[in-house]
Amino acid sequence: MTHSLERLQKVIAQSGVTSRRKAEKLIVDGKVKVNDKTVTELGSKVSLHDNIDVNGVRLEKEEPVYYILYKPRGVISSVQDDKDRKVVTDYLGEIPERIYPIGRLDYDTSGILLLTNDGEFANLLMHPRYGIDKVYVAKIKGIPDKRELNTLRKGVRSEGDLLKIIRYKILETDRQKNSMILEMTLHEGKNKHIRRMMDVLGYPVSKLKRERYGLLTLKGMQPGDYRRLTPHEVKKMRLSARDEIVD
Template identity: 75%
Template sequence: MERLQKVIAQSGVTSRRKAERLITDGKVKVNHKVVTELGSKVSGNDEIEVNGIKLEKEAPVYYMLYKPRGVISSLSDDKGRKVVTDFLGDVPERIYPIGRLDYDTSGILLLTNDGEFANLLMHPSHGVEKVYVCKVKGIPDKKDLNRLRKGVKTNNELLKAVGYKIMSVDRTKNTMILEITLNEGKNRHIRRMMEGIGFPVSKLKRERYGLLTLDGMQPGDHRMLNPKEVKKMRHVSR
Protein backbone atom coordinates (compact mmCIF):
# COMPACT_ATOMS: atom_id res chain seq x y z
CA MET A 1 0.00 0.00 0.00
CA GLU A 2 1.28 3.47 -0.93
CA ARG A 3 0.05 7.01 -0.36
CA LEU A 4 -2.31 8.18 -3.07
CA GLN A 5 -0.40 11.39 -3.82
CA LYS A 6 2.82 9.42 -4.22
CA VAL A 7 1.20 7.02 -6.70
CA ILE A 8 -0.17 9.94 -8.73
CA ALA A 9 3.23 11.66 -8.79
CA GLN A 10 5.03 8.46 -9.78
CA SER A 11 2.69 8.04 -12.73
CA GLY A 12 4.17 11.22 -14.20
CA VAL A 13 0.85 13.12 -14.26
CA THR A 14 2.03 15.87 -11.91
CA SER A 15 4.26 16.60 -8.93
CA ARG A 16 3.43 15.25 -5.48
CA ARG A 17 2.58 18.73 -4.19
CA LYS A 18 0.11 19.34 -7.02
CA ALA A 19 -1.26 15.82 -6.54
CA GLU A 20 -2.03 16.73 -2.91
CA ARG A 21 -3.90 19.83 -4.09
CA LEU A 22 -5.91 17.77 -6.59
CA ILE A 23 -6.89 15.37 -3.82
CA THR A 24 -8.04 18.09 -1.40
CA ASP A 25 -9.92 19.81 -4.25
CA GLY A 26 -11.93 16.64 -4.85
CA LYS A 27 -10.45 15.99 -8.30
CA VAL A 28 -9.30 12.43 -7.53
CA LYS A 29 -11.38 9.25 -7.42
CA VAL A 30 -10.37 5.81 -6.17
CA ASN A 31 -12.58 2.98 -7.40
CA HIS A 32 -15.11 5.60 -8.63
CA LYS A 33 -15.35 7.34 -5.22
CA VAL A 34 -13.99 10.83 -4.55
CA VAL A 35 -11.11 10.83 -2.04
CA THR A 36 -10.17 14.11 -0.36
CA GLU A 37 -8.10 12.89 2.59
CA LEU A 38 -4.34 13.26 2.25
CA GLY A 39 -2.47 10.15 3.29
CA SER A 40 -5.11 7.77 1.92
CA LYS A 41 -3.41 4.59 0.78
CA VAL A 42 -4.01 2.55 -2.35
CA SER A 43 -2.84 -0.77 -3.71
CA GLY A 44 -1.85 -1.81 -7.20
CA ASN A 45 -5.36 -3.17 -7.77
CA ASP A 46 -7.15 0.12 -7.12
CA GLU A 47 -8.49 2.17 -10.03
CA ILE A 48 -7.48 5.83 -9.80
CA GLU A 49 -8.92 8.77 -11.77
CA VAL A 50 -7.44 12.27 -11.87
CA ASN A 51 -9.68 14.99 -13.34
CA GLY A 52 -11.85 12.26 -14.83
CA ILE A 53 -8.95 10.53 -16.58
CA LYS A 54 -8.00 7.02 -15.52
CA LEU A 55 -4.43 6.68 -14.31
CA GLU A 56 -2.59 4.28 -16.57
CA LYS A 57 0.01 2.20 -14.83
CA GLU A 58 3.44 1.83 -16.35
CA ALA A 59 4.85 -1.64 -16.71
CA PRO A 60 7.34 -2.22 -13.87
CA VAL A 61 10.98 -1.73 -14.83
CA TYR A 62 14.18 -2.34 -12.88
CA TYR A 63 17.56 -0.73 -13.52
CA MET A 64 21.01 -0.86 -11.99
CA LEU A 65 23.28 2.20 -12.18
CA TYR A 66 26.98 2.35 -11.40
CA LYS A 67 26.70 5.67 -9.60
CA PRO A 68 29.83 7.81 -9.89
CA ARG A 69 31.13 9.92 -7.03
CA GLY A 70 29.84 13.49 -6.92
CA VAL A 71 26.26 12.59 -7.88
CA ILE A 72 23.07 13.06 -5.83
CA SER A 73 20.81 10.01 -5.28
CA SER A 74 17.71 11.99 -6.17
CA LEU A 75 15.52 13.00 -9.12
CA SER A 76 16.46 16.69 -8.85
CA ASP A 77 18.77 19.03 -6.94
CA ASP A 78 18.12 22.67 -6.08
CA LYS A 79 21.87 23.41 -6.30
CA GLY A 80 22.11 22.21 -9.88
CA ARG A 81 24.34 19.23 -9.12
CA LYS A 82 24.20 16.03 -11.16
CA VAL A 83 21.52 13.54 -10.08
CA VAL A 84 21.31 9.82 -10.78
CA THR A 85 18.53 10.11 -13.37
CA ASP A 86 20.85 12.28 -15.51
CA PHE A 87 22.55 8.99 -16.41
CA LEU A 88 19.28 7.29 -17.44
CA GLY A 89 17.96 9.80 -19.94
CA ASP A 90 17.01 7.04 -22.37
CA VAL A 91 14.59 5.45 -19.87
CA PRO A 92 11.00 6.54 -20.71
CA GLU A 93 9.44 5.41 -17.42
CA ARG A 94 9.38 7.60 -14.29
CA ILE A 95 11.82 5.72 -12.06
CA TYR A 96 13.25 6.58 -8.66
CA PRO A 97 16.17 5.28 -6.56
CA ILE A 98 15.80 2.44 -4.07
CA GLY A 99 17.47 3.94 -1.04
CA ARG A 100 20.47 6.13 -1.66
CA LEU A 101 24.23 6.40 -1.83
CA ASP A 102 26.02 9.43 -0.39
CA TYR A 103 27.22 12.18 -2.74
CA ASP A 104 30.85 11.02 -2.39
CA THR A 105 30.07 7.28 -2.54
CA SER A 106 30.08 5.32 -5.80
CA GLY A 107 28.72 1.91 -6.74
CA ILE A 108 25.49 -0.01 -7.25
CA LEU A 109 22.24 1.92 -7.05
CA LEU A 110 18.94 0.35 -8.08
CA LEU A 111 16.09 2.36 -9.62
CA THR A 112 12.53 1.28 -10.35
CA ASN A 113 8.90 2.35 -10.67
CA ASP A 114 7.78 -0.69 -8.63
CA GLY A 115 7.03 0.52 -5.10
CA GLU A 116 6.47 -2.97 -3.70
CA PHE A 117 9.87 -4.14 -4.96
CA ALA A 118 11.56 -1.03 -3.55
CA ASN A 119 9.95 -1.52 -0.13
CA LEU A 120 11.01 -5.18 -0.06
CA LEU A 121 14.66 -4.27 -0.58
CA MET A 122 14.71 -1.24 1.75
CA HIS A 123 12.90 -2.72 4.75
CA PRO A 124 15.53 -3.31 7.48
CA SER A 125 13.86 -6.53 8.67
CA HIS A 126 14.61 -8.20 5.33
CA GLY A 127 18.36 -7.81 5.78
CA VAL A 128 19.51 -7.77 2.15
CA GLU A 129 23.32 -7.87 2.24
CA LYS A 130 25.29 -5.03 0.70
CA VAL A 131 29.07 -5.22 0.29
CA TYR A 132 31.24 -2.09 0.29
CA VAL A 133 34.94 -1.50 -0.29
CA CYS A 134 36.42 1.44 1.58
CA LYS A 135 39.78 3.09 1.98
CA VAL A 136 40.43 4.37 5.49
CA LYS A 137 42.99 6.72 6.97
CA GLY A 138 45.13 4.87 9.47
CA ILE A 139 45.57 1.15 10.12
CA PRO A 140 43.01 -0.27 12.57
CA ASP A 141 43.98 -3.44 14.44
CA LYS A 142 41.84 -6.51 15.04
CA LYS A 143 40.44 -5.09 18.27
CA ASP A 144 39.34 -1.93 16.46
CA LEU A 145 37.74 -3.87 13.61
CA ASN A 146 35.90 -6.29 15.89
CA ARG A 147 34.01 -3.27 17.23
CA LEU A 148 32.29 -3.06 13.84
CA ARG A 149 30.53 -6.37 14.48
CA LYS A 150 29.68 -5.53 18.09
CA GLY A 151 28.39 -2.10 17.16
CA VAL A 152 29.66 1.47 17.30
CA LYS A 153 27.46 4.03 19.03
CA THR A 154 27.31 7.45 17.41
CA ASN A 155 24.66 10.16 17.90
CA ASN A 156 22.66 7.75 20.12
CA GLU A 157 22.49 5.23 17.26
CA LEU A 158 24.16 1.80 17.22
CA LEU A 159 25.81 1.05 13.87
CA LYS A 160 26.86 -2.51 13.08
CA ALA A 161 28.50 -4.47 10.27
CA VAL A 162 27.74 -8.11 9.45
CA GLY A 163 31.42 -8.67 8.77
CA TYR A 164 34.65 -7.27 7.39
CA LYS A 165 37.69 -8.40 5.42
CA ILE A 166 41.09 -6.71 5.17
CA MET A 167 41.92 -6.30 1.47
CA SER A 168 45.28 -4.52 1.73
CA VAL A 169 47.47 -2.40 4.01
CA ASP A 170 49.79 0.42 2.92
CA ARG A 171 52.07 1.25 5.84
CA THR A 172 53.94 3.89 3.83
CA LYS A 173 50.75 5.90 3.23
CA ASN A 174 49.21 4.73 6.53
CA THR A 175 46.00 3.48 4.90
CA MET A 176 43.95 0.29 4.78
CA ILE A 177 41.43 -1.03 2.27
CA LEU A 178 38.53 -2.92 3.83
CA GLU A 179 35.56 -4.88 2.55
CA ILE A 180 32.57 -4.31 4.83
CA THR A 181 29.23 -6.14 4.66
CA LEU A 182 25.99 -4.57 5.93
CA ASN A 183 22.44 -5.87 6.09
CA GLU A 184 20.98 -2.44 6.83
CA GLY A 185 21.73 1.01 5.51
CA LYS A 186 21.44 3.91 7.91
CA ASN A 187 22.47 7.42 6.89
CA ARG A 188 26.25 7.54 6.19
CA HIS A 189 26.43 4.17 7.96
CA ILE A 190 30.01 3.12 7.14
CA ARG A 191 31.49 6.62 7.27
CA ARG A 192 30.01 7.28 10.72
CA MET A 193 30.95 3.83 11.97
CA MET A 194 34.59 4.15 10.89
CA GLU A 195 34.82 7.70 12.27
CA GLY A 196 33.46 6.27 15.53
CA ILE A 197 36.47 3.94 15.88
CA GLY A 198 38.91 6.67 14.81
CA PHE A 199 39.63 5.71 11.18
CA PRO A 200 37.78 8.01 8.77
CA VAL A 201 36.87 6.87 5.25
CA SER A 202 38.54 8.61 2.32
CA LYS A 203 36.90 6.54 -0.45
CA LEU A 204 33.82 4.28 -0.51
CA LYS A 205 32.16 2.09 -3.13
CA ARG A 206 29.20 -0.33 -2.97
CA GLU A 207 30.32 -3.35 -4.97
CA ARG A 208 27.50 -5.83 -4.33
CA TYR A 209 23.79 -5.51 -3.60
CA GLY A 210 22.21 -8.86 -2.80
CA LEU A 211 23.19 -11.00 -5.79
CA LEU A 212 24.04 -8.07 -8.06
CA THR A 213 27.61 -6.95 -8.82
CA LEU A 214 29.30 -4.27 -10.93
CA ASP A 215 30.95 -6.81 -13.27
CA GLY A 216 31.54 -5.30 -16.72
CA MET A 217 30.31 -1.82 -15.75
CA GLN A 218 32.06 1.55 -15.58
CA PRO A 219 30.99 4.61 -13.53
CA GLY A 220 27.92 6.15 -15.18
CA ASP A 221 26.86 2.91 -16.90
CA HIS A 222 23.37 1.51 -16.38
CA ARG A 223 21.54 -1.62 -17.45
CA MET A 224 18.12 -3.17 -17.04
CA LEU A 225 17.80 -6.10 -14.66
CA ASN A 226 16.57 -9.26 -16.36
CA PRO A 227 13.51 -11.17 -15.02
CA LYS A 228 15.72 -13.82 -13.42
CA GLU A 229 17.65 -11.18 -11.46
CA VAL A 230 14.45 -9.48 -10.32
CA LYS A 231 13.05 -12.82 -9.14
CA LYS A 232 16.25 -13.63 -7.24
CA MET A 233 16.30 -10.21 -5.58
CA ARG A 234 12.70 -10.69 -4.46
CA HIS A 235 13.65 -14.08 -3.05
CA VAL A 236 16.72 -12.71 -1.23
CA SER A 237 14.68 -9.90 0.32
CA ARG A 238 12.17 -12.37 1.74
Protein backbone atom coordinates in the same frame (compact mmCIF):
# COMPACT_ATOMS: atom_id res chain seq x y z
CA MET B 1 1.53 -4.47 -13.64
CA THR B 2 0.62 -7.01 -16.27
CA HIS B 3 -2.58 -7.55 -18.28
CA SER B 4 -3.70 -10.24 -15.82
CA LEU B 5 -5.53 -9.48 -12.58
CA GLU B 6 -3.39 -8.26 -9.67
CA ARG B 7 -4.21 -7.53 -6.05
CA LEU B 8 -5.17 -3.89 -5.58
CA GLN B 9 -2.63 -3.24 -2.82
CA LYS B 10 0.15 -4.65 -4.98
CA VAL B 11 -0.77 -2.41 -7.91
CA ILE B 12 -0.77 0.66 -5.64
CA ALA B 13 2.64 -0.29 -4.21
CA GLN B 14 4.08 -0.92 -7.67
CA SER B 15 3.00 2.55 -8.75
CA GLY B 16 5.50 4.01 -6.26
CA VAL B 17 2.83 5.87 -4.27
CA THR B 18 3.47 3.97 -1.04
CA SER B 19 4.44 0.59 0.41
CA ARG B 20 2.07 -2.38 0.26
CA ARG B 21 1.38 -2.24 3.99
CA LYS B 22 0.35 1.42 3.81
CA ALA B 23 -1.66 0.69 0.66
CA GLU B 24 -3.64 -1.91 2.62
CA LYS B 25 -4.45 0.66 5.30
CA LEU B 26 -5.57 3.16 2.66
CA ILE B 27 -7.93 0.54 1.22
CA VAL B 28 -9.40 -0.36 4.62
CA ASP B 29 -9.80 3.35 5.44
CA GLY B 30 -11.85 3.90 2.29
CA LYS B 31 -9.25 6.07 0.58
CA VAL B 32 -9.11 3.99 -2.62
CA LYS B 33 -11.56 3.94 -5.53
CA VAL B 34 -11.63 1.56 -8.49
CA ASN B 35 -13.58 2.84 -11.48
CA ASP B 36 -15.05 5.57 -9.22
CA LYS B 37 -16.31 3.05 -6.61
CA THR B 38 -14.77 2.91 -3.13
CA VAL B 39 -13.12 -0.45 -2.41
CA THR B 40 -12.43 -1.46 1.20
CA GLU B 41 -11.90 -5.20 0.82
CA LEU B 42 -8.30 -6.40 0.94
CA GLY B 43 -7.47 -8.88 -1.79
CA SER B 44 -9.66 -7.18 -4.38
CA LYS B 45 -8.16 -7.64 -7.83
CA VAL B 46 -7.83 -5.18 -10.67
CA SER B 47 -6.62 -5.18 -14.27
CA LEU B 48 -4.52 -2.78 -16.28
CA HIS B 49 -7.72 -1.31 -17.73
CA ASP B 50 -9.18 -0.30 -14.33
CA ASN B 51 -8.95 3.29 -13.14
CA ILE B 52 -7.57 3.54 -9.59
CA ASP B 53 -7.71 6.65 -7.40
CA VAL B 54 -5.76 6.95 -4.13
CA ASN B 55 -6.71 9.90 -1.91
CA GLY B 56 -8.44 11.43 -4.92
CA VAL B 57 -5.41 11.16 -7.21
CA ARG B 58 -5.54 8.90 -10.30
CA LEU B 59 -2.71 6.36 -10.55
CA GLU B 60 -0.73 6.56 -13.75
CA LYS B 61 -0.46 3.16 -15.40
CA GLU B 62 3.15 2.19 -15.87
CA GLU B 63 4.73 -1.21 -16.27
CA PRO B 64 7.26 -1.81 -13.47
CA VAL B 65 10.86 -1.32 -14.60
CA TYR B 66 14.15 -2.03 -12.81
CA TYR B 67 17.57 -0.53 -13.52
CA ILE B 68 21.07 -0.84 -12.12
CA LEU B 69 23.38 2.20 -12.30
CA TYR B 70 27.09 2.39 -11.58
CA LYS B 71 26.86 5.69 -9.72
CA PRO B 72 30.00 7.83 -10.02
CA ARG B 73 31.33 9.93 -7.16
CA GLY B 74 30.05 13.49 -7.04
CA VAL B 75 26.46 12.65 -7.97
CA ILE B 76 23.29 13.10 -5.90
CA SER B 77 21.11 10.01 -5.29
CA SER B 78 17.92 11.82 -6.24
CA VAL B 79 15.82 12.72 -9.26
CA GLN B 80 16.36 16.48 -8.77
CA ASP B 81 18.58 18.84 -6.80
CA ASP B 82 17.84 22.42 -5.75
CA LYS B 83 21.57 23.28 -6.09
CA ASP B 84 21.58 22.14 -9.72
CA ARG B 85 24.10 19.37 -9.08
CA LYS B 86 24.19 16.22 -11.21
CA VAL B 87 21.62 13.60 -10.13
CA VAL B 88 21.50 9.87 -10.83
CA THR B 89 18.63 10.05 -13.32
CA ASP B 90 20.80 12.31 -15.53
CA TYR B 91 22.67 9.14 -16.50
CA LEU B 92 19.66 7.11 -17.58
CA GLY B 93 18.76 8.94 -20.77
CA GLU B 94 15.21 9.25 -22.06
CA ILE B 95 13.38 6.71 -19.91
CA PRO B 96 9.60 7.24 -20.16
CA GLU B 97 8.78 5.78 -16.73
CA ARG B 98 9.06 7.88 -13.55
CA ILE B 99 11.78 6.00 -11.70
CA TYR B 100 13.48 6.80 -8.42
CA PRO B 101 16.48 5.39 -6.50
CA ILE B 102 16.09 2.52 -4.04
CA GLY B 103 17.77 4.00 -0.98
CA ARG B 104 20.76 6.21 -1.62
CA LEU B 105 24.51 6.44 -1.92
CA ASP B 106 26.28 9.46 -0.47
CA TYR B 107 27.52 12.19 -2.81
CA ASP B 108 31.14 11.04 -2.51
CA THR B 109 30.37 7.31 -2.65
CA SER B 110 30.35 5.35 -5.90
CA GLY B 111 28.93 1.96 -6.84
CA ILE B 112 25.69 0.06 -7.33
CA LEU B 113 22.44 1.98 -7.15
CA LEU B 114 19.09 0.46 -8.13
CA LEU B 115 16.23 2.51 -9.58
CA THR B 116 12.62 1.52 -10.16
CA ASN B 117 8.99 2.66 -10.24
CA ASP B 118 7.92 -0.41 -8.21
CA GLY B 119 7.32 0.77 -4.64
CA GLU B 120 6.80 -2.72 -3.26
CA PHE B 121 10.11 -3.95 -4.71
CA ALA B 122 11.91 -0.89 -3.35
CA ASN B 123 10.49 -1.45 0.14
CA LEU B 124 11.46 -5.13 0.04
CA LEU B 125 15.10 -4.32 -0.73
CA MET B 126 15.50 -1.35 1.60
CA HIS B 127 14.06 -2.74 4.82
CA PRO B 128 16.79 -4.28 7.04
CA ARG B 129 14.55 -7.12 8.24
CA TYR B 130 14.62 -8.61 4.74
CA GLY B 131 18.35 -9.22 5.09
CA ILE B 132 19.66 -8.07 1.70
CA ASP B 133 23.47 -7.81 1.77
CA LYS B 134 24.97 -4.47 0.73
CA VAL B 135 28.72 -4.94 0.31
CA TYR B 136 31.07 -1.94 0.40
CA VAL B 137 34.81 -1.56 -0.11
CA ALA B 138 36.40 1.26 1.89
CA LYS B 139 39.90 2.68 1.87
CA ILE B 140 40.65 4.07 5.31
CA LYS B 141 43.45 6.14 6.82
CA GLY B 142 45.26 4.22 9.54
CA ILE B 143 45.44 0.56 10.44
CA PRO B 144 42.94 -0.59 13.09
CA ASP B 145 43.57 -3.84 14.94
CA LYS B 146 41.12 -6.75 15.07
CA ARG B 147 39.75 -5.68 18.43
CA GLU B 148 38.74 -2.33 16.97
CA LEU B 149 37.33 -3.90 13.83
CA ASN B 150 35.27 -6.36 15.86
CA THR B 151 33.69 -3.33 17.54
CA LEU B 152 32.03 -2.58 14.20
CA ARG B 153 29.94 -5.75 14.43
CA LYS B 154 28.75 -4.84 17.92
CA GLY B 155 28.04 -1.29 16.81
CA VAL B 156 29.22 2.23 17.66
CA ARG B 157 27.17 5.28 18.60
CA SER B 158 27.12 8.37 16.42
CA GLU B 159 24.64 11.25 16.70
CA GLY B 160 22.17 9.00 18.52
CA ASP B 161 22.37 6.18 15.95
CA LEU B 162 23.76 2.70 16.57
CA LEU B 163 25.90 1.99 13.51
CA LYS B 164 27.10 -1.56 12.86
CA ILE B 165 28.05 -4.01 10.16
CA ILE B 166 27.23 -7.68 9.63
CA ARG B 167 30.79 -8.75 8.80
CA TYR B 168 34.10 -7.45 7.46
CA LYS B 169 37.13 -8.69 5.57
CA ILE B 170 40.59 -7.10 5.41
CA LEU B 171 41.52 -6.88 1.71
CA GLU B 172 44.80 -5.00 1.97
CA THR B 173 47.07 -3.42 4.56
CA ASP B 174 49.69 -0.87 3.49
CA ARG B 175 51.91 -0.04 6.44
CA GLN B 176 54.10 2.24 4.36
CA LYS B 177 51.12 4.45 3.44
CA ASN B 178 49.40 3.78 6.78
CA SER B 179 46.17 2.68 5.13
CA MET B 180 43.84 -0.30 4.91
CA ILE B 181 41.22 -1.52 2.46
CA LEU B 182 38.20 -3.17 4.07
CA GLU B 183 35.19 -5.00 2.70
CA MET B 184 32.13 -4.42 4.88
CA THR B 185 28.63 -5.88 4.64
CA LEU B 186 25.53 -4.05 5.87
CA HIS B 187 21.85 -4.89 5.93
CA GLU B 188 20.78 -1.38 6.93
CA GLY B 189 22.51 1.77 5.76
CA LYS B 190 21.93 5.02 7.61
CA ASN B 191 23.12 8.37 6.29
CA LYS B 192 26.93 8.23 5.80
CA HIS B 193 26.84 4.99 7.79
CA ILE B 194 30.36 3.70 7.12
CA ARG B 195 32.05 7.11 7.12
CA ARG B 196 30.51 8.05 10.49
CA MET B 197 31.33 4.65 11.95
CA MET B 198 34.98 4.84 10.96
CA ASP B 199 35.23 8.46 12.15
CA VAL B 200 34.14 7.30 15.62
CA LEU B 201 37.02 4.79 15.64
CA GLY B 202 39.45 7.42 14.38
CA TYR B 203 40.07 5.92 10.92
CA PRO B 204 38.49 8.26 8.35
CA VAL B 205 37.37 6.89 4.99
CA SER B 206 39.20 8.31 1.98
CA LYS B 207 37.33 6.30 -0.67
CA LEU B 208 34.11 4.26 -0.60
CA LYS B 209 32.35 2.09 -3.16
CA ARG B 210 29.34 -0.22 -3.01
CA GLU B 211 30.46 -3.35 -4.86
CA ARG B 212 27.44 -5.60 -4.46
CA TYR B 213 23.72 -5.37 -3.74
CA GLY B 214 22.33 -8.82 -3.01
CA LEU B 215 23.33 -10.95 -6.00
CA LEU B 216 23.95 -7.92 -8.24
CA THR B 217 27.49 -6.75 -9.02
CA LEU B 218 29.17 -4.13 -11.22
CA LYS B 219 30.73 -6.73 -13.53
CA GLY B 220 31.35 -5.28 -16.99
CA MET B 221 30.23 -1.78 -15.98
CA GLN B 222 32.07 1.54 -15.79
CA PRO B 223 31.06 4.63 -13.73
CA GLY B 224 27.97 6.16 -15.34
CA ASP B 225 26.89 2.92 -17.06
CA TYR B 226 23.37 1.57 -16.53
CA ARG B 227 21.25 -1.33 -17.73
CA ARG B 228 17.84 -2.89 -17.11
CA LEU B 229 17.68 -5.82 -14.75
CA THR B 230 16.57 -9.05 -16.38
CA PRO B 231 13.31 -10.68 -15.22
CA HIS B 232 15.45 -13.47 -13.74
CA GLU B 233 17.48 -10.97 -11.70
CA VAL B 234 14.33 -9.28 -10.40
CA LYS B 235 12.89 -12.65 -9.39
CA LYS B 236 16.11 -13.73 -7.69
CA MET B 237 16.32 -10.43 -5.77
CA ARG B 238 12.79 -10.97 -4.49
CA LEU B 239 13.54 -14.56 -3.47
CA SER B 240 16.76 -13.55 -1.72
CA ALA B 241 14.76 -11.50 0.80
CA ARG B 242 14.13 -13.40 4.02
CA ASP B 243 10.45 -12.47 4.32
CA GLU B 244 9.47 -12.70 0.65
CA ILE B 245 5.90 -11.57 0.04
CA VAL B 246 3.98 -14.34 -1.68
CA ASP B 247 0.78 -13.76 -3.68
